Amino acid sequence: MQGTVATFDQTTRSGKLLTDEGMPLEFPASSLAEHIRHLRVGQRVFVETDGTTVTSIKIWN
Numbered sequence: 001m002q003g004t005v006a007t008f009d010q011t012t013r014s015g016k017l018l019t020d021e022g023m024p025l026e027f028p029a030s031s032l033a034e035h036i037r038h039l040r041v042g043q044r045v046f047v048e049t050d051g052t053t054v055t056s057i058k059i060w061n
Contacts, residue, residue, distance in 0.1 A: 003047045008039040027054035
């Protein structure tokens with residue numbers, strides 16, 4: 001699925017996003033793809049979940 005970054009804490013590398021379906025999800029640092037160093041609010045991302053837990057985030061090009 002796809003979504004938009006709502007918040008991102010550079011220190012903890014965690015944050016919140018809003019899916020295109022309107023579902024708010026929190027994401028842990030462990031869900032970020034290896035190459036991601038920073039996310040900005042409003043940035044588009046690809047999101048994988050196992051239901052309600054974010055398992056992977058990749059940058060939208």
